[in-house]
Amino acid sequence: MKSVEQIELAVSRKLWLEQKHEEFRKAKLRRTSRVMAVRALLLVFLFALWETAARAGWIDTLLFSSPGRVFRHIWADLSGGSLWPHLSVTVGETIIGFLLGTLLGTLLAVVIWWSPFLSAVLDPYMVVFNSMPKVALGPIFIVMFGAGFTAIVITTLSITVIITTLVVYNSFCSVDPNLVKVVRSFGASRVQEFNKVILPASFPAIVSTLKVNVGMSWVGVIVGEFLVAKSGLGYLIIYGFQVFNFTLVMSSLLIIAAVATAMYQLVVYVEKLILSRR
């Protein structure tokens, strides 16, 4: 008889727990959907306000354009095919600048980790170069590499490399010294120390610099295009500004926002993929 009571108790407990869990999940879902709804409404409201302001003449459409014009412009450019070359040039430059910047920055971090002497020697140079507004170097890059693709990528690298180096080197140095002591006590070489402990322990930091570098690369590329380009989204913005076509400027901005977000999300996805295995 007693066992029947116990089973009943277990069943009722299980039901109660399930019910509680279900309530919790529903509450969470309700909150999430509320956030999404308000988010979407806010976006629609801002565009509606912009459109209304433009139509009612509160703002000068020559300067601020209007959502209708911007979207019509984007659509025309997309379907007409005139946007694609610009878009692919800019995205190409950004991806190359991003990958090279991260790679070179990490490599430089490895080199100065390897040689504490070199690290001490280079330290003030890195500080100076890091605090410098790299955009000011633009003209020099143009003179050195010609007004084109290379100068733009170099401008991007000048922005991304040093900060990557600093962040990654810092994470190398902040690895728990006791983990290093463990491998050293087995007689590990410096290569082994790096491969087995320093690098894997710094992986999260390296991946999070990827996220920073996506944004940095966009800054570098757009500024580079402002300075030299004959094509690309940065060029479109400058061109639109010069001929006073602000619909073109706004359209380019909107496209940059969309593509940059997509790239950022891609990096976040890669980060999750890499870090989920630990």
Place this chain on the structure above:
Amino acid sequence: MLPLVQLKGVTHAYLGDREAMLAIEDLHLTVDKGEFVSLVGPSGCGKTTLLSIISGLLQPSRGEVYVGGHPVSEPSAEIGYMLQQDYLLPWRTILNNALLGLELTGSLNDETRRHTLSLLKELGLEGKEEAFPSELSGGMRQRVALVRTLATGPKLLLLDEPFSALDYQIKLQLEDLVAETLLRRGTTAILVTHDLAEAIAVSSRVILLQPNPGRVRRIFTVPEAIRSAPPLYARDLPGFAELFHTVWKEMEIAGREE
């Protein structure tokens, strides 16, 4: 028989920007094969420094260290080192953590792998091979660290307060396990601890160091009855409390003299 560990006139100074500080001066010590020796003493007497020197992680400023007849110049898998905490690599599974030493010394093969698996089993970690360190309790993790150290088959084991970060109950259990495991394998061990009762319960000799600078003050030999009893029961044996008080008093004096 040649002692396994020989320290001859070991002196070590820490060099800083402001001053050079003498941590250990003219220290002589021998440990025989199969012995379990404890180093105790007030803080600042150079216990951990001494352990680092024996392991080869630290080069003494003066003097010589021999393990198994060879001078120690760098760390090797012959000398196992266990730290205060487990320091398992969080991105590796338990098995891969346990295999770390074998990987680093290039001696990972089917046989050593099987041996490591059996060690894990021996220390009650069967079924946890594929788990990650974060999924294990502190006591289990420290046992994995012990397997990691034993897997390379060290002749000498250096234990740097390996039980100090654990709950009291787990600490007692682990003391038992470690003492028993080492005894069975005939591994020589040097334990650094601040817990006198632990030192007396697990070891055959207790070496009391004095600070400023660190040197051997007195060596106590633990009676056979206490030595051969499991650490948990050794604490209740007659003679244990007396020895504890003798060592305690001597340590008090050593600490006050500085």
